Amino acid sequence: MFSLSLKEIRFFKLRYLLIGFIMFFVAALVFIISGLANGLSSDNASSIQNMNAHAFYLDKDADNRLDRSRFDEKVLSDIKDNKNLQTVGLQMLSLKEVNSDKKVDVSMMGIDPNSFLMPKVTEGSTIKSSKGPTIVADDSLKKQGIEIGDKLYEENSDITYTVVGFTEKQTFSHTPVAFVNKESWENLFASTQKVSYNAIVIKDANKELQEDVSSTIKDGVWVEKGDVIKGIPGYDAEQKSLFMMLAFLIVIAVFVLTAFFYIMTIQKVNQFGVLKAIGAKNNFLIGSTIIQVIILSIVSIGAAIGFAAILQAIMPKGIPFVFDFGLILIYSGVLFIVSIFGALLSSASIVKADPLQAMGRAE
Structure with a gap:
């Protein structure tokens, strides 16, 4: 299962690279807004x-x-x-x-x-x-x-x-x-x-x-x-506004990632059908897709965490930005769960894949 997932990622490099970039930018934006929220909170109330x-x-x-x-x-x-x-x-x-x-x-x-x-x-x-x-x-x-x-x-x-x-x-x-x-x-x-x-x-x-x-x-x-x-x-209004932006970002991430995984799954329906015809089970195919999503999520979110940490180091000191690693880990967990959720929603197409139709298309 794991080897199949890696082989497919290597074969469709560009496709998975684009999805990885989207996950990276969504995660980076969440971490940046979180850092700004923490920075404004500290600047307003640190005493x-x-x-x-x-x-x-x-x-x-x-x-x-x-x-x-x-x-x-x-x-x-x-x-x-x-x-x-x-x-x-x-x-x-x-x-x-x-x-x-x-x-x-x-x-x-x-x-x-x-x-x-x-x-x-x-x-x-x-x-x-x-x-x-x-x-x-x-x-x-x-x-x-x-x-x-x-x-x-x-x-x-x-x-x-x-x-x-x-x-x-x-x-x-x-x-x-x-x-x-x-x-x-x-x-x-x-x-x-x-x-x-x-x-x-x-x-x-x-x-x-x-x-x-x-x-x-x-x-x-x-x-x-x-x-x-x-x-x-101003403290409560600032924090509520920024956390509202974070909430919308995470909701948007759910729809964007679900849409991408769904489109990618639809494009592979024929392949799933062929694999089913030679004995592959739904659990195996869904598990292979989930593993791909886990790999993409870990790499993309990890890169976004590193980007946010570097950004704090190079950001002008006049901009209130605080990299709270504990909070970043919480948001990382939320984004990771969102990614898995998006993949699971798209897995319905895997279950519906018909081996007979797939073999007919393959002829």
């Missing part, structure tokens, strides 16, 4: 995705949006000190580079630098209250020419921040996150005399502790991290 947090206590009227939630500092002071709980502040700001007209948009995030909310610093040093207004920012700011030691001015609060370090994969709503300590965060509100934080973050699930927070601070609700991510402006 929350990578945050060591289980859930967020938000204002119940915030619609699960971290940027809309507000809790007064005086209210938060009623919460007992606990290493499993931390407050976080979030504010979209435009900072001006000192001695330059350049401005950068950032999501300022006020945290305790000694807590579980502080990400790993990949370059430079961390933020400390003793050093005055300092920032550790996502390294995407480097693309805008910002370096360690640069000073960034915020005009509303009249505060100049010094960039002391960089971290990675820390963005919010497609803007780099700039981490500041609580002292610097509270100084942002000096002019209004009203300091507020956006949420209380719990590191690990603790029902008793969460109930304690809910009873102490009213008008709030615990929101799972996944729902907070979905609440980021």
